[in-house]
Each structure stands twice: as C-alpha cells, then as structure tokens.
Amino acid sequence: MITIELIVVSVPIGVALAITLGVARVYGNRSVSLVATSIVGIFRGFPAIVTLFIIFFALPDVGVFFSPYWSAVLGFVLVTGAYQSEYVRGSIQSVQAGQSLAAEALGMSKPQEIVHIILPQALRAALPGISNEIIYLILYSSLASYIGVQEIFGVARTFNSLEFKPIEIFLTAGLMYAAIATVCFVGFRLLERRLRIPGLEAAR
Amino acid sequence: MAAFAEFLPYILSGVVWTLGLVAGGIGIGFVIGLLMSIGQIYGGEDIKAILHAYVWFFRSIPLIVLLFLFYFGVFPATGFKLDPLACSIVVLGLRSGAYQSQIFRGAILSLGDTQLLAARALGMSKLRGIFHIVLPQALRISLPGWSNEYATMIKDSAITFTLGVLEILTRTRYVAMATHQPLIPYFFAGGLFIVLTYAGSKIVNTVYERTKIPGLVGRL
Amino acid sequence: MADGEVVLKVEDLEKTYAGNKVLNGVSFEIDRGQIKVICGPSGSGKSTLLRCLNLLTHPDKGRVWLEGKEITHEVGDVNKARQKIGFVFQEFNLFNHLTALKNVSIALEIVKKMKKDEARDLALKELGRVNLADDAHKYPAELSGGQKQRVAIARALAMNPVIMFYDEPTSALDPHLIGEVLDVMKKLAQEKLTSLVVTHEIGFARSVADEIMFMGDGKILERGPPNQVIENSKHEVVQKFFKRINELYRRNEA
Numbered sequence: 270m271i272t273i274e275l276i277v278v279s280v281p282i283g284v285a286l287a288i289t290l291g292v293a294r295v296y297g298n299r300s301v302s303l304v305a306t307s308i309v310g311i312f313r314g315f316p317a318i319v320t321l322f323i324i325f326f327a328l329p330d331v332g333v334f335f336s337p338y339w340s341a342v343l344g345f346v347l348v349t350g351a352y353q354s355e356y357v358r359g360s361i362q363s364v365q366a367g368q369s370l371a372a373e374a375l376g377m378s379k380p381q382e383i384v385h386i387i388l389p390q391a392l393r394a395a396l397p398g399i400s401n402e403i404i405y406l407i408l409y410s411s412l413a414s415y416i417g418v419q420e421i422f423g424v425a426r427t428f429n430s431l432e433f434k435p436i437e438i439f440l441t442a443g444l445m446y447a448a449i450a451t452v453c454f455v456g457f458r459l460l461e462r463r464l465r466i467p468g469l470e471a472a473r
Numbered sequence: 474m475a476a477f478a479e480f481l482p483y484i485l486s487g488v489v490w491t492l493g494l495v496a497g498g499i500g501i502g503f504v505i506g507l508l509m510s511i512g513q514i515y516g517g518e519d520i521k522a523i524l525h526a527y528v529w530f531f532r533s534i535p536l537i538v539l540l541f542l543f544y545f546g547v548f549p550a551t552g553f554k555l556d557p558l559a560c561s562i563v564v565l566g567l568r569s570g571a572y573q574s575q576i577f578r579g580a581i582l583s584l585g586d587t588q589l590l591a592a593r594a595l596g597m598s599k600l601r602g603i604f605h606i607v608l609p610q611a612l613r614i615s616l617p618g619w620s621n622e623y624a625t626m627i628k629d630s631a632i633t634f635t636l637g638v639l640e641i642l643t644r645t646r647y648v649a650m651a652t653h654q655p656l657i658p659y660f661f662a663g664g665l666f667i668v669l670t671y672a673g674s675k676i677v678n679t680v681y682e683r684t685k686i687p688g689l690v691g692r693l
Numbered sequence: 694m695a696d697g698e699v700v701l702k703v704e705d706l707e708k709t710y711a712g713n714k715v716l717n718g719v720s721f722e723i724d725r726g727q728i729k730v731i732c733g734p735s736g737s738g739k740s741t742l743l744r745c746l747n748l749l750t751h752p753d754k755g756r757v758w759l760e761g762k763e764i765t766h767e768v769g770d771v772n773k774a775r776q777k778i779g780f781v782f783q784e785f786n787l788f789n790h791l792t793a794l795k796n797v798s799i800a801l802e803i804v805k806k807m808k809k810d811e812a813r814d815l816a817l818k819e820l821g822r823v824n825l826a827d828d829a830h831k832y833p834a835e836l837s838g839g840q841k842q843r844v845a846i847a848r849a850l851a852m853n854p855v856i857m858f859y860d861e862p863t864s865a866l867d868p869h870l871i872g873e874v875l876d877v878m879k880k881l882a883q884e885k886l887t888s889l890v891v892t893h894e895i896g897f898a899r900s901v902a903d904e905i906m907f908m909g910d911g912k913i914l915e916r917g918p919p920n921q922v923i924e925n926s927k928h929e930v931v932q933k934f935f936k937r938i939n940e941l942y943r944r945n946e947a
Contacts, residue, residue, distance in 0.1 A: 314667035316628035318632060375800040443534035446538065447529075466790050
C-alpha cells in the first residue's frame with residue numbers, strides 16, 4: 270500500500286534531517302545556525318499542502334522535476350523534519366551542561382561529544398515529540414493524493430466517483446488511517462519503555 | 474510578475490475567509506473542548522469512555538477525510554444542507570474540540586486537587602468551584618497550547634480548498650492556473666500563512682504576559 | 694621521568710567574569726608526585742582556576758604548561774592535553790545514559806581508540822581500584838553519591854593521566870558518604886599520583902597534602918606545608934578562616 274511505503278521512506282530521512290537541523294541550530298556557527306533556522310521556519314510556517322504544491326507544480330517552472338511519489342517524499346521529509354527539529358533542539362538544550370564538561374574534560378572532540386554523549390540522551394527525551402510528529406505525518410499523507418499519488422484517500426475518492434457511497438467509503442478510509450496511526454502510537458510507547466534508562470526520567 | 478500583481482488583491486481577500494474559518498473553528502472547538510475536558514476529569518466512567526472515543530476519532534482521522542465524510546456523507550444524510558464554508562467550520566470545530574479538550578485537561582490536571590478542595594471547603598458547590606476557581610487558572614495555563622492550536626488551525630484551514638472554500642489557497646490555485654506561473658503565487662501564499670501565524674502567536678503571547686500572575690508557574 | 698620534575702606550571706592567570714576579577718594573577722608549580730590542596734572561601738576563584746587549567750574555560754591572561762609544553766593557546770592540542778589531566782567534578786557529571794562500566798570505558802574507546810575488550814578490561818580494573826567492581830553494570834541513577842563520585846574518579850584514572858584535578862569532590866555529598874571518597878583519594882595520594890585538590894576537607898589536607906595554597910580575592914594569599922598554613926599563618930584572613938573551621942569541627946565533636 271502506497272501510504273505505508275510513503276511513511277516508511279519519509280520518516281527515517283525526516284528524522285535524520287531533524288537531527289541535522291537541531292544540531293546545526295545548537296552547535297553551528299552563526300551562518301549555519303541561521304540557515305537551519307530559516308529552513309525550519311519556512312517548512313513549519315507553510316501549510317504542508319502548499320509545500321507539496323510548490324514541489325510538484327511550481328518547481329518544474331525552474332526546471333526541477335519530481336515524480337508525484339518523490340515530490341510527496343521530499344515534501345514530507347521537509348515538513349516533518351522541520352517540526353521534529355524543534356523537539357530535537359529543545360531536548361539537546363535540556364541535556365545538562367555538566368555532561369558536556371565531563372566529555373570535554375576527558376579529551377573528546379565536539380563531534381565525538383555530540384554523537385556519543387549528547388544525542389543518545391537528547392533523542393531519548395525527544396522521542397515522545399518525534400513519535401507525535403510521525404503520527405501527524407501519517408494523517409497528512411492523505412494530502413499526497415492531490416499531487417497524484419494513489420494513496421488511501423486518493424483511492425477512496427476514485428471509488429466514490431464510481432459508486433457514490435460517501436459514508437461507507439470515507440469512513441473506511443478514515444478508519445484505515447486511524448488503524449495505522451493507533452498501531453504506531455502503541456508501538457512508540459513500547460519503544461519508549463524499552464529505551465528507558467533507569468532513573469533518567471526522574472532526573473528530568 | 475506583473476500578472477501576479479494584478480491578482481494580488483484577489484488572493485488577499487481570501488484572508489478574511491481564512492480568518493473566518495479559523496475563528497469559527499477555534500470558537501466551536503473552545504466550547505466543545507472546555508465541556509469535554511470538564512467531563513473527562515470530573516465525569517463518570519461512561520462519560521469518560523465516550524469522550525475518549527470522540528477524541529480518538531477526531532485525532533486519528535485525517536482532516537481531509539473528515540471534510541469529505543461530513544460534506545458528502547453525514548450532512549446530506551441527516552438532511553442538513555450546509556455550504557462548504559459552514560461545513561468546514563463545523564468539521565474544524567469538532568476536530569479542534571478534540572485537541573483543545575486535551576489542552577484544557579492537561580491544564581486542569583496540572584493544578585491538582587487542592588484548588589477545588591479549598592473552594593468546596595468554603596462552601597462552593599462543585600460546579601461553582603470549577604467555574605470560578607479552577608477554570609480561570611486553567612485557561613491562563615492553556616494559553617501556550619492555544620497558540621499552538623491557532624498555528625495549526627491556520628495551516629489546516631488551507632485544506633478546505635478541497636471543498637472549494639474561497640480561502641487563501643483556493644484563490645492561489647486559481648491564480649497559479651490562470652497565469653501559468655505557479656512559483657510566485659504559491660510562495661506568496663506560504664508567506665501569507667507565516668505572517669498570519671506569527672501575528673496571531675504574538676497576540677496570544679501578549680495576552681499571556683499581561684495576564685501572568687506572579688509566582689504562578691504554568692505549563693509552558 | 695624522575696621525581697622533582699615539574700608536571701604543571703601556571704603563570705599569572707587572570708580571568709574576569711561579569712565585571713568581577715575572579716582570578717587576579719595566580720602562579721604556582723606542581724612537581725611529579727606532589728599533592729597540593731587549594732583552600733579558601735567561596736567565590737575566591739578556586740573552581741575557575743581548575744577549569745582554566747584544562748581550558749574548559751579560557752583565561753584572559755596567563756600561561757599554563759603541562760609537562761613542559763605550553764597548552765594555553767594550542768587549540769588543536771587541547772584534547773590531547775586533556776587526556777593527560779584527570780578531572781573530577783563536584784557534581785560528578787557521570788554520563789547518565791551509560792552504565793558505570795561504560796562511563797569508564799567510553800573515552801578509552803573513542804578518544805584513545807582502544808579496542809572494546811581492552812577498554813572493558815581496563816575499565817573493570819579501575820572500578821576495582823575504587824572498590825566498585827561489583828556495581829559495574831549499574832546506571833548512575835542507581836548509585837549513591839559516593840559511588841557516583843568514585844566512578845567519576847575511576848573514569849578519570851582510566852585515561853592514565855599525569856595529574857589529577859579534583860574540584861571540591863566531596864562538597865555535593867551527604868556527610869556519611871564523604872569518607873568513602875576521601876579514602877580512595879588518600880589511597881591514590883599515597884601511590885604518589887600527582888594531584889591538585891580544591892576542597893574544604895582540612896583533615897584530608899593535613900594527612901596527605903605536601904602544600905596548601907590559600908586563595909582569596911583571586912590570588913594565592915599564602916602557601917606552605919599544611920601545618921604552617923593552618924596553624925601558623927601570618928595572614929589575618931587565613932587565620933580567621935581556619936579558626937572558624939576548627940570551631941565548627943569542635944562543635945561537631947562536642
């Protein structure tokens with residue numbers, strides 16, 4: 270099913286983008302940080318559908334062509350990456366300063382410190398927020414049907430135009446999204462529990 | 474570019490519609506959310522279950538699907554003839570109610586039992602206590618969550634283009650198709666949304682600052 | 694590398710924080726095998742001094758040499774220099790997401806590029822040195838304050854430093870836990886591990902320190918063997934300080 274494929278592809282790239290943006294905003298120099306902040310500002314500020322339209326309908330004007338599928342992926346990656354980066358940034362800043370000091374005192378370089386000490390703690394803290402955003406993405410994937418992707422909602426509309434049974438069709442479609450979202454929700458709660466470090470919650 | 478300038482007023486007049494959608498949606502959502510939150514905290518088990526299901530339903534189904542479901546399905550079936558704008562506002566409101574109920578619920582819970590206990594000890598009935606003591610504080614604590622809800626609503630209002638509501642995005646699409654130059658109109662629309670979001674958040678922040686009670690640490 | 698060689702040399706260190714001159718010209722040397730203690734009232738710049746020495750904070754003026762090599766302005770070599778300095782913090786600063794064992798071994802793996810097994814074995818050995826081999830698999834949140842600090846010491850020791858810095862290592866501990874940490878520190882001092890200790894624990898200073906340096910107003914007001922500084926100081930400020938501490942100790946015993 271295309272919807273699931275879209276999500277499975279967009280999420281990892283989106284998370285990677287979020288981490289990059291978050292780290293760039295906290296640890297980057299002024300220009301890097303400015304670029305990252307602008308990217309986040311734009312893609313959080315534009316409605317997701319506008320981003321999708323720009324990629325699919327407007328970019329061809331300047332010679333950049335993406336297929337419906339890849340337009341959707343790119344759009345989702347940018348949007349979810351931007352939203353998630355806020356959580357990542359916040360949680361990085363919430364990691365105690367002492368952790369940084371200890372890492373530096375041992376002779377770790379900044380990249381080593383970020384990768385081995387800061388991010389493992391920050392990402393655990395950001396997980397609830399990130400999983401929230403992923404669930405939003407599942408719901409917003411329905412917009413992809415307006416740039417030609419045959420995902421759940423698009424298929425539903427097609428059915429509805431063939432055989433007009435709106436309540437049945439759209440309710441089913443809606444519940445399919447709900448099912449995917451709920452499964453993910455439960456999955457994330459379990460993931461959080463598995464990753465919990467004894468006592469780390471209490472420290473916050 | 475010149476062609477676009479011609480159509481600028483057309484797009485801008487969509488702002489009124491967008492704000493109307495948002496105001497209506499948040500307004501309805503406020504009433505629903507408030508009542509639901511009280512029910513979810515102080516209500517019996519049955520009420521809690523029903524409300525829980527409501528929240529799950531409106532938060533787990535995409536907005537587009539809800540719009541189509543109600544516009545093409547539910548309303549015609551029940552005999553209500555709603556135009557796209559009214560239908561959109563209702564659906565946005567129902568959905569926002571689900572989200573806002575969670576905001577208020579969190580705010581009320583963060584206050585703890587003590588406030589209501591004190592009110593009842595003074596002789597107030599449960600209802601009076603909730604209304605006069607718990608709610609005012611909870612509402613202030615909820616302001617940041619509202620700011621969020623407003624920002625989300627502004628962007629979600631764009632989705633009503635699917636029903637043809639003449640808000641910003643619908644108009645932008647017409648312009649893009651008419652001028653065959655989609656780049657500028659869409660970016661402009663995006664920028665417009667950002668401005669609206671920013672302005673609204675600023676207002677909510679000012680209210681939050683003005684009504685801050687010294688020492689009351691709310692959820693921020 | 695014989696005894697009597699200068700491990701750490703500090704010259705004219707100055708640092709200003711928010712208009713306050715926290716360090717106002719600090720100079721001293723530490724030879725290999727020496728244990729030096731810094732005492733003084735709060736705010737006299739003791740912590741800032743330590744952090745300037747391994748460049749966690751940068752001094753405004755002054756120079757620092759480690760084993761004869763200047764480290765003050767060598768940005769590229771800072772990490773190398775820090776590997777040779779073992780730093781123990783007042784707030785422990787253990788890595789919360791790692792077990793005690795991992796806390797000790799992680800820098801060995803990442804910074805010293807040791808193989809995982811080697812690092813693990815060395816880490817266990819160091820934990821044994823501080824009497825915590827049995828708790829190697831616990832997370833920091835599961836350890837008492839005294840245990841945490843001992844893990845912190847093991848973590849610093851594992852890097853095989855040429856000098857140890859202790860920044861008020863027992864100040865954040867409940868009284869009944871102070872002893873276990875001081876015992877470890879005393880043991881290490883007896884093994885002649887060059888150390889610079891900022892502390893209020895006068896008993897510790899008396900028993901192991903070769904020299905006490907008293908800091909006040911950003912300067913070293915007096916330095917000398919423990920008994921001289923504590924009992925026979927010529928400075929009024931120093932006299933007052935130790936008199937007060939003695940009173941507090943006596944009151945506790947009474």
